[in-house]
Amino acid sequence: MSHILVTGGAGFIGGNFVLNWLANPSADGIVNVDKLTYAGNRKILDAVxxxxxxxxSQTDICDRTSLDCLFAQYKPRAVVHLAAESHVDRSIHGPGEFIQTNIVGTFTLLEAARAYWVTLDGEAKAAFRFLHVSTDEVFGSLGPTDPQTSExxxxxxxxxxxxxxxxxxxxVRAYFHTYGLPVLTTNCSNNYGPYHFPEKLIPLMIANALSGKPxxxxxDGQNVRDWLYVDDHCSALREVLARGRLGETYNVGGWNEKTNLEVVYALCDLLDQLRPKAAGSYRDQIAFVKDRPGHDRRYAIDARKLERELGWKPAETFETGLLKTVQWYLDNQTWVLDATSRQFGNQVVNQYAA
Structure with a gap:
């Protein structure tokens, strides 16, 4: 059986990618590598x-020996690298884990992939791909009238x-230009959808609203983000993996710029419709808190290159994606409660301390 190796496949985007990929009966197998930190949850993978x-494989991407064994055993035709520490607030309070996983871990994975790739012959070597999944946050903050960020x-x-x-x-760029490793990079905007760990904005607001918390x-709630439904992101990754130009970077965005306050208002309004309170609106629970250090004001992705070269564009609007997301959380409260109990509560208390 042909395989691809996916890192971070028990996380939010990674887990959705695995489920989406294996929904195709003829798809290659997946070697799913995840360390299972607080944000990794194998319950995402129950369906497969x-x-x-x-x-x-419960493996740390910093563990070179284990990675070498996985490459040797399963001989993947591609790597989709999604494993990362990703929560900005946690990086402010404890940056060390982010340096270790995101930098050292990526370096270790690149070295393991390169060592494996050079052993391949002919078509297998030419067909191998290393897809690195990154974020729009690397480009920093935009002003309110600045053009959207291009590659x-x-x-x-x-x-x-x-x-x-x-x-x-x-x-990743250096390994392409120095060693010829056949890499691709994507930079995505804010994802949302099912199985999102409830420290992030949308699932946290849903959970707090339903439990009567602030x-x-x-x-001021006016920080702007571009919102991308996670299934759309997964479809973009499949397209880039299959047809992207080697060494290229592709922005993946949802074309949905919203302020944080607009997102919270939209969530409250949906919950008012789908799970109304005995009295009043969920908007009554909104509480403004002290801003976090270095909070970027606006991110906005220009995803026209991906549409122009590969024909990809998001299938969901913000309204359709948010409705699906809220309904999923209402229908899966057991999963939410389990995820919320995973070394999570104290972090949120510290994170949003007024």
């Missing part, structure tokens, strides 16, 4: 637990998280 095409924008990371991802992007909004 008994699928013979899915091999799970050629200069890097200007402003948090330990985005700096660590920027470093990993540069390593809905903490940083600063």
């Amino acid at each position: 637990e008994h699928d013979l095409r899915h091999v799970f 050629t924008a200069p890097y200007a990371p402003n948090s330990p998280y985005s700096a660590s991802k920027a470093a990993s992007d540069h390593l 809905l903490p909004v940083y600063g």
Whole structure:
């Protein structure tokens, strides 16, 4: 059986990618490599637990020996690198883990992939791909009237998280230009959808709203993000992996620029419709809290290159994607409660301290 190796496949985007990929009966198998940190959750993978095409390995991407064994055993035709520490607030309070996973881990994976790739012959070597999944945060903050960020924008990371991802992007680029490793890079905007760990904005607001807790909004709530439904992101990754030009970077965005406050208002309004309170609106629970250090004001992705070269564009609008997301969380409260209990509560208390 032919395989691809996916890192971070028990996380939010990685888990959705695995489920989407294996929904195709003729798809290659997946070797799913995940360290299972607080944000990794094998329950995301329940639907493929008994699928013979899915091999799970609890492995740290900093563990070169284990990576070498996986490459040797399964001989993947591609790597999709999604493993990362990704929460900005956690990177402010404890940047060390971000340096280790996002920089050292990416370096270790690149070295393992390169060592494996050079042993391949002919068609197998030519067909091999290393797809590195990154973020729009590496480009830094935009002003309210600045054009959307293209792939050629200069890097200007402003948090330990985005700096660590920027470093990993540069390593991937260097391995293409120095060693010829056949790499591809994507930089995506804010993802949302099912299985999102409930420290992030949308799932946190849903969970707090339903439990009657305050809905903490940083600063004035006017920070802007481009929102991308996770299934759309997965479809973009498949297209880039299959047809992207080697060494190229592709922005993946949803064309949905929204302020944080607009997102919270939209969530409250949907919950008012789908799970109304006994009295009043969920908007009544909104509470503005002290802004976080270095909070970038606006991210906005220009994804026209991906549409022009590969014909990809998102299938979901923000309204359709958000409705699907809210309904999923309402229908899967057991999963949410389990995820919320995983070394999570104290972080949120510290994160949104007024």
